[in-house]
Amino acid sequence: MGFLRYRWDAAVSLDAEARAPDEGVRFPLCASGELEQLFRDAGPTGFRSTTLEIPTRFAGFDDYWRPLLGGTGPAAAYVTSRPVQGRAALAERLRASLPRDATEAIPLMAGAWAVGGSSD
Numbered sequence: 001m002g003f004l005r006y007r008w009d010a011a012v013s014l015d016a017e018a019r020a021p022d023e024g025v026r027f028p029l030c031a032s033g034e035l036e037q038l039f040r041d042a043g044p045t046g047f048r049s050t051t052l053e054i055p056t057r058f059a060g061f062d063d064y065w066r067p068l069l070g071g072t073g074p075a076a077a078y079v080t081s082r083p084v085q086g087r088a089a090l091a092e093r094l095r096a097s098l099p100r101d102a103t104e105a106i107p108l109m110a111g112a113w114a115v116g117g118s119s120d
Contacts, residue, residue, distance in 0.1 A: 004023065004024075004075060005024065006094060006097060006098055006108070007068070007075045007079075007094065008022040008023075008024060008075065009097075010090055010093040010094045011075075011078060011079075011090055013093060014086070014089055014090060014093060015082075015086070018078060021074045021075075021077070022074075023074055023075075035049065035113045035115050036049050036115060038115075039115050047115055047116055048115070048116060049113060049114065049115040049116075050113070050114050051111055051112075051113055051114075052111060052112045052113070052114055053109050053110070053111045054109065054110045054111070055107065055108075055109060055110075056107075056108045056109060056110045057105055057106070057107050057108070058105060058106040058108070059105055060104050060105065060106070061094075061095050061098070061106070063106075064094070064098065064106050065091055065094065068080075
């Protein structure tokens with residue numbers, strides 16, 4: 001997911017140990033071909049896969065950053081585990097790297113892969 005990728009890329013750029021909790025690293029089935037391979041290995045035929053994309057617009061940086069301070073989920077748990085200085089450095093790295101539109105909103109995409117089939 002785009003909005004998570006920005007978080008982890010910024011964290012890893014400041015702290016190599018942030019790679020360990022990164023969902024993109026921990027969950028290899030999050031790669032497009034991996035989920036299809038799991039279906040192939042399980043035996044269904046006639047399945048198909050697709051990418052689901054959902055526009056995710058944050059009103060501004062605070063709208064993007066504030067949920068990371070709640071500690072829920074791997075990215076937020078990582079952020080709240082950082083010392084104050086580390087958290088501030090991460091916030092500044094993210095603030096500088098996130099795309100902005102003319103209104104200073106942050107337009108990102110969330111995505112998921114979906115696979116469906118039958119065992120016939």
